[in-house]
Amino acid sequence: MVNRLGELERAAMDVLWDRGEPVAVREVVRALSDRDLAYTTVMTVLNRLVKKGFVRREAGEGRAWYYAPVASREEYVARLMLDALSLTGDRETALAHFAQSMSAPEAEALSQALDER
Amino acid sequence: MNAALHLVATLALCTVVAGPLAGARWVWRAPRTGILLWQMLGLTWVMSVVGLLLALGLAPYDAPIPVALGRWVADAVRGDVTPLAVLVVLGLLSALDLLIGLLWTWWSVLRVRRRHRDVLALVARRDDAAPGALVLDHPHVVAYCVPSARSVVVLSSGALTALTKDQLDAVLGHEHAHGRERHDLVLLPFSALCAVLPKVRLVRSVAQAVALLVEMRADESASLRHGAVPLAAALRRFSAVRPPEGALGAVALGAADIAVEARLDRLAGLPPLPPVLRWSVLVAGLVLVSTPASFLVF
Numbered sequence: 001m002v003n004r005l006g007e008l009e010r011a012a013m014d015v016l017w018d019r020g021e022p023v024a025v026r027e028v029v030r031a032l033s034d035r036d037l038a039y040t041t042v043m044t045v046l047n048r049l050v051k052k053g054f055v056r057r058e059a060g061e062g063r064a065w066y067y068a069p070v071a072s073r074e075e076y077v078a079r080l081m082l083d084a085l086s087l088t089g090d091r092e093t094a095l096a097h098f099a100q101s102m103s104a105p106e107a108e109a110l111s112q113a114l115d116e117r
Numbered sequence: 118m119n120a121a122l123h124l125v126a127t128l129a130l131c132t133v134v135a136g137p138l139a140g141a142r143w144v145w146r147a148p149r150t151g152i153l154l155w156q157m158l159g160l161t162w163v164m165s166v167v168g169l170l171l172a173l174g175l176a177p178y179d180a181p182i183p184v185a186l187g188r189w190v191a192d193a194v195r196g197d198v199t200p201l202a203v204l205v206v207l208g209l210l211s212a213l214d215l216l217i218g219l220l221w222t223w224w225s226v227l228r229v230r231r232r233h234r235d236v237l238a239l240v241a242r243r244d245d246a247a248p249g250a251l252v253l254d255h256p257h258v259v260a261y262c263v264p265s266a267r268s269v270v271v272l273s274s275g276a277l278t279a280l281t282k283d284q285l286d287a288v289l290g291h292e293h294a295h296g297r298e299r300h301d302l303v304l305l306p307f308s309a310l311c312a313v314l315p316k317v318r319l320v321r322s323v324a325q326a327v328a329l330l331v332e333m334r335a336d337e338s339a340s341l342r343h344g345a346v347p348l349a350a351a352l353r354r355f356s357a358v359r360p361p362e363g364a365l366g367a368v369a370l371g372a373a374d375i376a377v378e379a380r381l382d383r384l385a386g387l388p389p390l391p392p393v394l395r396w397s398v399l400v401a402g403l404v405l406v407s408t409p410a411s412f413l414v415f
Contacts, residue, residue, distance in 0.1 A: 006238050009238070009239065010239050013239050054235075054236075076236050076240050077240055077255050078255075079236065080233060080240070080241075080271075081255055081257060081259060081273070083229065083233050084259050085259065
């Protein structure tokens, strides 16, 4: 299921998560130097992530754009878990799950933590 | 009037049968037959409601519904409308409502799923311990299937540590059965009915009964390949991690707990329904569904 672009998106996302601060395209290129990627390729990947809502783009020093993840990796995992446990309204048929393992209070806490963001 | 009487009868029969069938244990012994029966009952019910409204509204034409509907439209265009038109319009609107409900439910499910897949692509990983599945690093014990033409099975790392190899295979078998047999499409019309008629408790309990049968069908498929014992053990493992909810006072057993109990019961050795009975059920369902269908088509 992982095509090349998907795999690059994932790699770029990992770089952004590791840095923990907004970074410019060239820094991502440098971090992924072992893949020998063109600057424009990395920019395309980052802009795709912006379009999908995973990454925020902000103006930095000079004319460069800086990129930062919208949410942490843990938050995304937590959201998937909520989906999987069908705890959010109209999502009941989105996924078929084996069994639920989260207690109601725990799920409530998780749900609230995500809402407060 | 003949059509209306028949439709009232099928409507009444469906409604009367639905309650007891939703609580019946014998369908657990043949989950696939049970699912088919519910699909036929649901279709009969919907066609009967729409058909009954049309039959009553079109009664003055004294003709089969499709013919009468054609004449009614022609008359209505000419401005020749009787008070009974209210029923015809109501019938057409309810058909439209159900169709829109179905499309809307489908679309919103597809949207959630697409987003889910996008996120999975970023944070899930492959693991040799669970070939063919994606793994999410999270301590909770969770396994699920994201259904589509190319369904994906997802496990939490918590599930990987909590389950033995046999149990894991059984769980993966269960999830792959969901994906292979597109159980999401089975559930879809029933969820749509719930969305269209949110206040009707019977509709909700029917949807829950179908959801349980779908789980049981996946259990059946998994236990044929991997054995009922590891599957039951995995199921117990999944529900056992759920901490007691005593802190909030006496909480009634949730629907999910009841479903797990029922599935364990079934795995513990409910014998499959004999073929004669299975076929009788299916034939009865076909007879039922053909009644409203014949009035709406011919």
